[in-house]
Amino acid sequence: MTPPPILRTLADLRGKTRSWHDAHETIGVVPTMGALHDGHLSLVQAAKDRCDRVIVTIFVNPKQFNNAQDLANYPRTEQDDARKLARFGVDALYVPDPDQVYPSGFATTVSVAGLTDVMDGIHRPGHFDGVATVCTKLFTQTTATDAFFGEKDFQQLQVVTRLARDLDLQITIHGCPTIRDIDGLALSSRNLLLSDRARTLAPRLFEEMETVASGLNAGQPFGELQRAAIDRLEKTGFTKVEYLDLRAADDLHLLDAPTRPARLFAAAWLAGVRLIDNIAV
Ligand code: PAF
Numbered sequence: 001m002t003p004p005p006i007l008r009t010l011a012d013l014r015g016k017t018r019s020w021h022d023a024h025e026t027i028g029v030v031p032t033m034g035a036l037h038d039g040h041l042s043l044v045q046a047a048k049d050r051c052d053r054v055i056v057t058i059f060v061n062p063k064q065f066n067n068a069q070d071l072a073n074y075p076r077t078e079q080d081d082a083r084k085l086a087r088f089g090v091d092a093l094y095v096p097d098p099d100q101v102y103p104s105g106f107a108t109t110v111s112v113a114g115l116t117d118v119m120d121g122i123h124r125p126g127h128f129d130g131v132a133t134v135c136t137k138l139f140t141q142t143t144a145t146d147a148f149f150g151e152k153d154f155q156q157l158q159v160v161t162r163l164a165r166d167l168d169l170q171i172t173i174h175g176c177p178t179i180r181d182i183d184g185l186a187l188s189s190r191n192l193l194l195s196d197r198a199r200t201l202a203p204r205l206f207e208e209m210e211t212v213a214s215g216l217n218a219g220q221p222f223g224e225l226q227r228a229a230i231d232r233l234e235k236t237g238f239t240k241v242e243y244l245d246l247r248a249a250d251d252l253h254l255l256d257a258p259t260r261p262a263r264l265f266a267a268a269w270l271a272g273v274r275l276i277d278n279i280a281v
Contacts, residue, residue, distance in 0.1 A: 003082040004056070004090040010100050010141055013055075016092050017143055025052035029144035031135060034058040035075040035189035036084050039179040043148040044088050046176050055142050056085060057094045059101060064130030070274075075192045094142065101137055110136045112159045112166070118252055119265055120155055120276070123242045131156055132163050139164070139171050147171055152178040152186050154263060154278045158252060178277075180206070186277045198271035204236050205277055209264050212244070213281045216264075222246050222256050233268060242267040242274075246281065 007013050020027060028051030030043045040056075047054045058081060065071035082093055109129050115121070116128040139147060147164075149157045154175075161173045179187045184206040185199075194202055208229040215225040230241045247254055249261040258281045265278045 001086050001089055003086045004093040006078075006082060006093045006095055008095055008097050008100070010096065013092065013094055013096075013141060017053075017055075020053050020091075021143065023052075026145045027051060027053045027055065027143060028146045028148060029138065029142045030054070030056045030148045031138050032056060032058055033060045033074065033189065034081050035077050035192060036081045037179075037187045037189065037191075039150050039152060039187035041084065041088070042179050043150060043176050044085065044090060046174060047146065047148045048088055048090075050174070051146050053091045054088070055092045055094055055144065056090050057096070057138050057142070059094075059096055059134065059138070061101075061130055061134040062098075063102070063133055064127050066124045066126050073193060075189055094138075096141075100141075101134065109133050110163060110167075112163050115155065115158050115162055115252055118155075118247070118254075119243055119245065120267065123267060128156070128159050132159055135160050136163065136167070136169070139169055144171055146174060148174050148176055150178060151175050152188065152277070154249075154265065155252065158250075184210075186275075188275070190273055190275070193273045195271055198237075198273065201237050202270055202275060204233060205238070205266055205268055205270075205275055206279075208233055209244075209266055209277060209279050213264055213279060216246070216258055216281055238268045238270050240269045242269070244268075249280070 028047030030047050032040050060074050062071055110132040111129045112132050121128050157175045164171050164173050183203040185203045212225045212229050226244050230244055233241050244266045246262055246264055249263050255262055262281045263278050264281050267276045
């Protein structure tokens with residue numbers, strides 16, 4: 001198959017979707033910032049399985065970066081990304097020029113309270129406002145009926161689900177399982193930034209989370225498991241563990257035992273790269 005057509009303007013996107021609407025076709029969108037990996041491709045496959053038409057978006061959204069260096073370093077691999085999508089029969093790759101998303105004078109922010117007051121909401125100030133704002137734009141621009149997000153960014157998935165519900169957007173948000181490398185490391189575009197040595201150490205984050213989860217399942221106190229895991233991660237070479245939290249899966253409230261559906265969430269720095277992960281407990 002051939003790579004999907006790349007559309008860079010809203011006018012071209014609307015031209016493309018018009019006939020799909022006339023035919024009452026469902027439209028799935030997979031929002032991404034590019035540097036596509038198998039995790040993204042699993043979302044594309046889920047969208048293909050469920051929808052008549054599929055749009056993948058690539059937009060490195062400046063509003064969700066709280067650090068200029070992080071934005072500058074973010075991998076950009078558009079031609080490779082288009083090639084990776086060829087085998088899926090994606091209908092359009094929307095790579096909007098920045099002014100198509102944020103035209104001059106853009107003054108609106110979408111902000112979801114509560115869910116964003118914890119974890120990455122604290123450690124990356126403004127991040128979720130940026131995510132919520134760009135996702136609202138991408139949903140309305142693509143007029144998608146369905147959107148696909150990875151559980152790897154579980155807090156983001158909850159935020160986007162809530163905003164779609166609160167704003168009565170006519171879109172169904174689908175959460176899809178995290179895809180991991182053979183050694184357990186959750187796939188992420190940021191993994192490309194890891195040095196060879198850091199890449200060998202990175203799976204330790206998931207291993208420690210699994211150790212904590214088994215301890216919890218065996219009835220051990222969370223506080224002790226948490227302290228020991230953070231200690232081991234720091235000895236391994238992680239420079240900072242921002243959080244290793246046990247939280248309710250629905251409202252993300254802190255728990256000290258998995259008394260309701262719960263997840264373990266972690267964010268930690270390794271050799272200048274911030275890794276996040278989460279697993280069900
Ligand atoms: O998960 C991402 O890649 C981004 O946060 C998203 C959802 C594409 C919004 O920019």
